Structures are given as C-alpha cells and as structure tokens.
Amino acid sequence: MISREVQSDRKNKNIIGMIQSCLILILIVLIICMMIQINRLQGTARVLNYAGLVRGATQREVKLEITGEQNEELIKYLDDILSGLRYQDGHYDLVKLHDKEYQDKLQIQSDYWEKIKSEIGEVRSKGYQNTDIVNMSEIYFKMADETVFAAENYSEKIAIKIRTIEILSVFDMLCLIILIIMQTLEAMKMSIKNKQLEQKAYTDAHTGLPNKGICEMLLKEQETINEPTACIMFDLNNLKTVNDTMGHSAGDRLIMDFAKLLHSVIPEKDFVGRYGGDEFMAVIYHTSKTEIEELLKNLRREKDRLNSKKEQIPIDYAYGWAFSVGDSAHTMQTLLDQADSNMYENKQLCKDHKL
Incomplete structure (x- = not known):
C-alpha cells in the first residue's frame, strides 16, 4: 500500500x-x-x-x-x-x-x-x-x-x-x-535520502560496519583475484557464554567492542564487515603474508590491552586467513572458503588448548 x-x-x-x-x-x-x-x-x-x-x-x-x-x-x-x-x-x-x-x-x-x-x-x-x-x-x-x-x-x-x-x-x-531550483533541491534531497536508506540497508545496526548483505555482494564477484589479497575470518569465541550469563545487552556490547577493535587495527583502505552473528570478515588488498602476520600481531596486542581493563568484557576470538597471489586463481568466494576452513581449525585448536 x-x-x-x-x-x-x-x-x-x-x-x-x-x-x-x-x-x-x-x-x-x-x-x-x-x-x-x-x-x-x-x-x-x-x-x-x-x-x-x-x-x-x-x-x-x-x-x-x-x-x-x-x-x-x-x-x-x-x-x-x-x-x-x-x-x-x-x-x-x-x-x-x-x-x-x-x-x-x-x-x-x-x-x-x-x-x-x-x-x-x-x-x-x-x-x-x-x-x-x-x-x-x-x-x-x-x-x-x-x-x-x-x-x-x-x-x-x-x-x-x-x-x-x-x-x-x-x-x-x-x-x-x-521551479528548476526547487526540483533540483528536491532531487538532491531524494538522492541523499536514497543514499541514507541504502547505507542503512547495508550497514549493521549494532556495529556500524558493512552487514552481511555487503559481504555477500563482495563474495559474488566472480573475477579471479590478480593482486596479492588476503581474506581473514574471525569468530567471537565467548559470545554465547556472555549472552547466557550476562544478558544480550552485554553480548551486544562485546560485539561492538570487537568491531571497534577490528576497525582500529585494519587499515581504512581495506574492508571489514560483520558476516553474521559472531562472525566477521576482513579483506586486505595489495598486501603480503608478512603484513598479514604483523596485522594479526597488532590485533592480539590491542585485544590484550583492552582485556586488561577491569570494566572490559573479555574479548576472545578464533581466526583463519587465506592469501591469494596472481597465479593462485582464487575468487573472493574461494578465498573466503579457505579462510573459513582455517578459522574453524583455529577454533578447534583453541578448544583443545583449553581442555
């Protein structure tokens, strides 16, 4: 209607x-x-x-x-x-x-x-x-x-x-x-409104990061990745526990804190989004394996710094990453699948380590 x-x-x-x-x-x-x-x-x-x-x-x-x-x-x-x-x-x-x-x-x-x-x-x-x-x-x-x-x-x-x-x-x-000025202003107003609606439609309400819709649009690109590119998958290990013991508001806060952590460490030129639930993904362009390893180290250091604060809900995550060079014939989807597989291996190692 x-x-x-x-x-x-x-x-x-x-x-x-x-x-x-x-x-x-x-x-x-x-x-x-x-x-x-x-x-x-x-x-x-x-x-x-x-x-x-x-x-x-x-x-x-x-x-x-x-x-x-x-x-x-x-x-x-x-x-x-x-x-x-x-x-x-x-x-x-x-x-x-x-x-x-x-x-x-x-x-x-x-x-x-x-x-x-x-x-x-x-x-x-x-x-x-x-x-x-x-x-x-x-x-x-x-x-x-x-x-x-x-x-x-x-x-x-x-x-x-x-x-x-x-x-x-x-x-x-x-x-x-x-009249033309009025129509132009109205068109500009509608354009701004449409951009705001579009941004709202593809922005995660809790974190302000690109939501799953944007992530899936990125993954639909079928072109072979020609430049050195890395895809990293993250999974919050303790989100369910926080939700069950401290409430969903605390869980939302944990998600927000982790999003801020990712946003502060991952360069602005690259992509970071919430893939859904407790999963996040990042795409690092024009990079190298050494740079990715250094980025992950910085992420761990920043996580430890935040967790040292008394009021901070402890952040713990598993991750997996995959790297593509010009001769690897990866698409963004296959790169993500490999990173996702590596992330679950890392998650299992974290569970085994705790046991």
Missing part, C-alpha cells in the same frame, strides 16, 4: 510539472508575440523619417512654384513617398503601419496633397497671388505634423507592448528558474 507521504510527493511533483509546462507554454506564446511586435516595429523609423521628409519637401515645392521654378521630379518624388507610405510600394522600402489613427491622418494628408497639386496648376497659369497656395501649404504642414505624430504614437505603443512582453517573459523565466 502506498504511504500518504509518497502519494503527497507524487501529487506535488504532478502539480509542479503542470505549472512548469504552463510556464513554458506561456513563454513560447510571449516569444511569438514579441516577434510579431518586433516585426511591426521594423521599418517604423524609416516611415517616420520619410513622413517628415514629405512635410519639408512639400514646403520646398511650394516655394519653388511661387518663384516660378517648376520641379516635376520633386512632385513625382512626393507622390512616390505618399504611395509607399499608404500601400507599401515604390522604391523606398517603406512599410504600411497597421494603425487606424495613422492611416486616417495619412489619408487626409494624401487627399489634401492632390488639392495642392491642383492649386500648383493654378499657380503656373495665374500666378501665386491669385491662388490660395500659401495658406494651403501651411494647412498641409500641420496635417503632415499630425501624421508624423500618429506614427510616433504607433511606434511608442509597439515599444510599450514589447517592454511589457519582456517584463512578462523575465517573470515567466524567473518562475521557471525557481
């Missing part, structure tokens, strides 16, 4: 996943919107520039006509620009701004330009004194100002939209980053 904690974790993960998917979708939409707005903004500066040129060029054309200098090229130039602004055609790479206010102003300006051109015809035939060209020029100048102002407003509105989208995108990405 799934625990409430597991169900809650799954629910939270699902919620976070849904939120993350929504934020990614929103970010994609925002990016698309920004691309659309940027596309609309492209060419706006050119439109503003040419809309301003129309204003000045029209004033120049009127002045030329008043002085009697006709300039058909300038009139054609103005026609082309206005056409480009309205219909996105011509030779000036102008874009059509999709803004109603701007288009209305541009339409009014274009219509009035047609009237000015008719009035220019009157100027050429009657003289400017008999026409309203000067007043119409001033009116047209104001119309052009309004058109430019409408284009600027359009450009500013697009810029505001882009800034708003940028802010929303930053906020969206910030939320995504926070």
Whole structure:
C-alpha cells in the first residue's frame, strides 16, 4: 500500500510539472508575440523619417512654384513617398503601419496633397497671388505634423507592448528558474535520502560496519583475484557464554567492542564487515603474508590491552586467513572458503588448548 507521504510527493511533483509546462507554454506564446511586435516595429523609423521628409519637401515645392521654378521630379518624388507610405510600394522600402489613427491622418494628408497639386496648376497659369497656395501649404504642414505624430504614437505603443512582453517573459523565466531550483533541491534531497536508506540497508545496526548483505555482494564477484589479497575470518569465541550469563545487552556490547577493535587495527583502505552473528570478515588488498602476520600481531596486542581493563568484557576470538597471489586463481568466494576452513581449525585448536 502506498504511504500518504509518497502519494503527497507524487501529487506535488504532478502539480509542479503542470505549472512548469504552463510556464513554458506561456513563454513560447510571449516569444511569438514579441516577434510579431518586433516585426511591426521594423521599418517604423524609416516611415517616420520619410513622413517628415514629405512635410519639408512639400514646403520646398511650394516655394519653388511661387518663384516660378517648376520641379516635376520633386512632385513625382512626393507622390512616390505618399504611395509607399499608404500601400507599401515604390522604391523606398517603406512599410504600411497597421494603425487606424495613422492611416486616417495619412489619408487626409494624401487627399489634401492632390488639392495642392491642383492649386500648383493654378499657380503656373495665374500666378501665386491669385491662388490660395500659401495658406494651403501651411494647412498641409500641420496635417503632415499630425501624421508624423500618429506614427510616433504607433511606434511608442509597439515599444510599450514589447517592454511589457519582456517584463512578462523575465517573470515567466524567473518562475521557471525557481521551479528548476526547487526540483533540483528536491532531487538532491531524494538522492541523499536514497543514499541514507541504502547505507542503512547495508550497514549493521549494532556495529556500524558493512552487514552481511555487503559481504555477500563482495563474495559474488566472480573475477579471479590478480593482486596479492588476503581474506581473514574471525569468530567471537565467548559470545554465547556472555549472552547466557550476562544478558544480550552485554553480548551486544562485546560485539561492538570487537568491531571497534577490528576497525582500529585494519587499515581504512581495506574492508571489514560483520558476516553474521559472531562472525566477521576482513579483506586486505595489495598486501603480503608478512603484513598479514604483523596485522594479526597488532590485533592480539590491542585485544590484550583492552582485556586488561577491569570494566572490559573479555574479548576472545578464533581466526583463519587465506592469501591469494596472481597465479593462485582464487575468487573472493574461494578465498573466503579457505579462510573459513582455517578459522574453524583455529577454533578447534583453541578448544583443545583449553581442555
């Protein structure tokens, strides 16, 4: 049956996943919107520039006509620009701004330009004194100002939209980053928890040494041992007696003391674990027979030192060891079996000696 904690974790993960998917979708939409707005903004500066040129060029054309200098090229130039602004055609790479206010102003300006051109015809035939060209020029100048102002407003509105989208995108990405950090921290937390559970699963509760599960994993290695390696088996001789006479708490203490003894003498680079009950095993890597004999001597000396203390429950053990070199074709299991056999011989010798 799934625990409430597991169900809650799954629910939270699902919620976070849904939120993350929504934020990614929103970010994609925002990016698309920004691309659309940027596309609309492209060419706006050119439109503003040419809309301003129309204003000045029209004033120049009127002045030329008043002085009697006709300039058909300038009139054609103005026609082309206005056409480009309205219909996105011509030779000036102008874009059509999709803004109603701007288009209305541009339409009014274009219509009035047609009237000015008719009035220019009157100027050429009657003289400017008999026409309203000067007043119409001033009116047209104001119309052009309004058109430019409408284009600027359009450009500013697009810029505001882009800034708003940028802010929303930053906020969206910030939320995504926070979620990713949360997921990373949760993953790290789960990893630590899993390691703790794994360590707990393979650690002997009484001694803190690797338990039988780890020992058996080590023994399952089928590869031939190529480096000089020794396996030592230990058996506490007096554990049952201590349990029967002093209680199991005393027996647990004896096991703990023996584990500490092994841990203090056997180098950290090597392996020592509780094989089960009153049996312990050690694997010494990259060693020699001389080093093993010296290690066992140090173990006996440390045992005797501990047993000299009054409060110490006497530690007594039997041991057996086996050594493998490159040409002995041992696996870890066969090496342990030999060490185990030697340990039982040593145990029997200890019993015979006591008798």
